[in-house]
Amino acid sequence: xxxxxxxxxxxxxxxxxxxxxxxxxxxGNGKGKSTAAFGMMLRAWGRGMNTMAVxxxxxxxxxxxxxxxAEKLDIEIISSGRGFTWTSKDLSEDExxxxxxxxxxxxxxxxxxxxxxxxxEITYPVSYGWIDVNEVVEVLQNKPEMxxxxxxxxxxxxxxxxxxxxxxxxxxxKHPYADQGIPAQKGVEF
Amino acid sequence: xxxxxxxxxxxxxxxxxxxxxxxxxxxGNGKGKSTAAFGMMLRAWGRGMNTMAVxxxxxxxxxxxxxxxAEKLDIEIISSGRGFTWTSKDLSEDExxxxxxxxxxxxxxxxxxxxxxxxxEITYPVSYGWIDVNEVVEVLQNKPEMxxxxxxxxxxxxxxxxxxxxxxxxxxxKHPYADQGIPAQKGVEF
Numbered sequence: 001x002x003x004x005x006x007x008x009x010x011x012x013x014x015x016x017x018x019x020x021x022x023x024x025x026x027x028g029n030g031k032g033k034s035t036a037a038f039g040m041m042l043r044a045w046g047r048g049m050n051t052m053a054v055x056x057x058x059x060x061x062x063x064x065x066x067x068x069x070a071e072k073l074d075i076e077i078i079s080s081g082r083g084f085t086w087t088s089k090d091l092s093e094d095e096x097x098x099x100x101x102x103x104x105x106x107x108x109x110x111x112x113x114x115x116x117x118x119x120x121e122i123t124y125p126v127s128y129g130w131i132d133v134n135e136v137v138e139v140l141q142n143k144p145e146m147x148x149x150x151x152x153x154x155x156x157x158x159x160x161x162x163x164x165x166x167x168x169x170x171x172x173x174k175h176p177y178a179d180q181g182i183p184a185q186k187g188v189e190f
Numbered sequence: 191x192x193x194x195x196x197x198x199x200x201x202x203x204x205x206x207x208x209x210x211x212x213x214x215x216x217x218g219n220g221k222g223k224s225t226a227a228f229g230m231m232l233r234a235w236g237r238g239m240n241t242m243a244v245x246x247x248x249x250x251x252x253x254x255x256x257x258x259x260a261e262k263l264d265i266e267i268i269s270s271g272r273g274f275t276w277t278s279k280d281l282s283e284d285e286x287x288x289x290x291x292x293x294x295x296x297x298x299x300x301x302x303x304x305x306x307x308x309x310x311e312i313t314y315p316v317s318y319g320w321i322d323v324n325e326v327v328e329v330l331q332n333k334p335e336m337x338x339x340x341x342x343x344x345x346x347x348x349x350x351x352x353x354x355x356x357x358x359x360x361x362x363x364k365h366p367y368a369d370q371g372i373p374a375q376k377g378v379e380f
Contacts (some may be wrong), residue, residue, distance in 0.1 A: 022366060022375055030358040032216060032226035035233070039256070040227035042232045042287035044258025044377040066229070069236025073263075115377060136193040150376050167364035168220040176212060185212055187305060188338050 008129040021115075021147040022138050022165040030170035031189065037118045037150045038066045044148075045073055049115035051102040052076040054105045056098055056153075057121040064190050078104055081121075090114065098125035102136075109143050123153025123160070133159045211337040213330050217313065217346040218359035221379065226306045226360075227340045234338075235263055239305035242266040246288055246343075247311040254380050255352075268294055280283045288315035292326075299333050303353025306338040308310045313350065323349045332352075 018188060024040075026033035037053075044051045056080050058064060060086050070077045080101025089128065105119055124133045140149060161167055184190055214230075217222040225356055226242075234241045248254060248269050260267045270291025271284065295309055315321045330339060330353050343351060344355055 019373070019375070022378065024378070026222060027363075028361070029357065032222055032358050032360065033228075035229035036222035036226035037229070038232055039222075039227070039229035040378050042228055042259045043225070043255030046255040046257070046262065047377040049377045065236040067236070069232045071235065092215075108288060109275070122264070125355075134354030140294050143335070148375065161364065164364060165366040166221065167362075168222050169361040169363050170222065170226075171359040171361050173217075174351065176355040183209070185209070185338065187237040187239045188212065188214070188230050 014118075020145055021056040021143065021149070023143075024148065024150045025156050025162055025164040025167045026150065026152045026170060027154060027167065027180055028169035028171050029154060031175075033152040033154075034066075034120050035189075036067075036168075036170075037120060037152050037162070040148075040150060041070075041075060041116060041118060044116040045075060046141065050113060051116040051118070052108060052114055053078070053118035053120055054101050054121040054122075055079045055081060056101050056125050057081040061093075065187050071074040078106045082105065095125075095128070096129045098128075101125075102131045106139055109139055109147065112144045114147060116150065118150045118152070121153045122151050123156045126153075126157055126160070127155060133157050134161065137163045211317050211333065211339070211355055212339065212355040213333075214340045214342065215350055215354040215357045216342045216347050217344060217351075217357065218233075219344060220360035220362035221365075222360045223342040223344075224256075224310050225379075226358075227310060227342050230340060231260075231265060231306060231308060234306040235265060241306040241308070242298060242304060242311075243268070243297070243308035243310055245269045245271060245310040246291050246315050247271040255377050270294065270320060277312060278377075285315075285318070285320045288318075288320040291315075292321045296329055299329055299337065299339065302334045302337075304337060306340065308340045309344070311343045313339050313346045315376055316343075316347055316350070317345060319363050323347050326350065327353045 008183055010143060026036055041051045052075060062064060067077050080097050107188060108117055120167050126133050143149060219294055232239045242265060245248050247265060248271055253284055257267050270287050298304060316326060327349050333339060
């Protein structure tokens with residue numbers, strides 16, 4: 001009998017059995033990296049899964065739409081930054097906060113209490129060298145098997161891309177700020 | 191006195207005054223188009239804004255994470271599709287459902303009752319010619335001024351890109367299905 005050559009997109013026979021927690025990276029210069037991650041948290045929450053986020057850049061003092069929503073939903077968001085770091089005068093405090101955020105993140109990841117953990121804008125403190133990329137990779141490689149971890153931020157380091165299962169680049173095609181002088185819109189972009 | 195040449199990225203002086211509802215398109219072959227849109231809805235909901243979605247492809251019979259979440263949050267999601275249309279035998283019914291979804295969408299957009307409306311996966315029925323792209327453009331151009339409308343789906347028509355204020359391409363860099371034979375994960379991807 002003639003054998004049919006397998007096509008490129010034939011799913012493997014054990015497809016339904018392979019389930020595992022994914023390492024997901026949303027990177028790129030466009031909008032939607034964090035927003036999609038919050039959408040994933042919302043889906044997980046909708047299914048009754050346990051989810052939480054550590055935000056590495058956003059200030060604990062500001063009020064973002066996602067933080068207000070998370071509060072209403074009883075989803076824990078830990079903010080471990082002071083806002084936009086490029087306006088900071090004393091970077092050592094930002095660095096200390098980022099390191100502290102990473103300690104919390106490790107604890108949460110290793111606790112086994114969650115289905116989905118978001119490390120929001122972690123690429124920045126990793127790029128600055130404040131958080132050791134090799135340690136992040138090691139923690140991700142040894143995470144609880146069914147836990148999904150989502151990492152966001154521009155310019156994800158190659159090591160993070162390498163360890164990830166799913167990587168999406170959000171690419172800016174058209175932006176109202178640059179094109180029309182429209183500022184970020186409350187309730188949509190923050 | 192010498193005049194300083196304006197740099198390319200100087201925000202216009204009236205930046206804070208210019209606020210308007212945006213037309214946002216999330217397109218591309220990667221993940222996160224709908225997920226980011228649901229994240230925007232979550233932010234809007236967190237700020238107490240009115241938001242709703244019309245889903246043009248997803249079946250009203252299936253149970254998706256975002257639908258389960260929306261139900262808990264009392265956010266209206268109207269599903270006007272039968273699931274993945276490329277498995278359909280009778281496309282006329284899909285077409286009728288898409289047209290019906292668009293009628294509802296128009297009504298919602300023109301009602302003035304919402305701050306953010308999502309037209310999820312509308313690019314597909316538009317590409318098929320089931321929904322007239324020129325009518326979509328016209329409705330978007332005449333929408334209530336402060337209403338944000340988010341359109342998602344692959345291969346957004348040039349007319350939709352043109353009318354949009356903010357366009358992001360979600361680009362697949364690495365995907366577990368293709369690379370490792372891992373199926374879509376409940377609570378994260380759907």
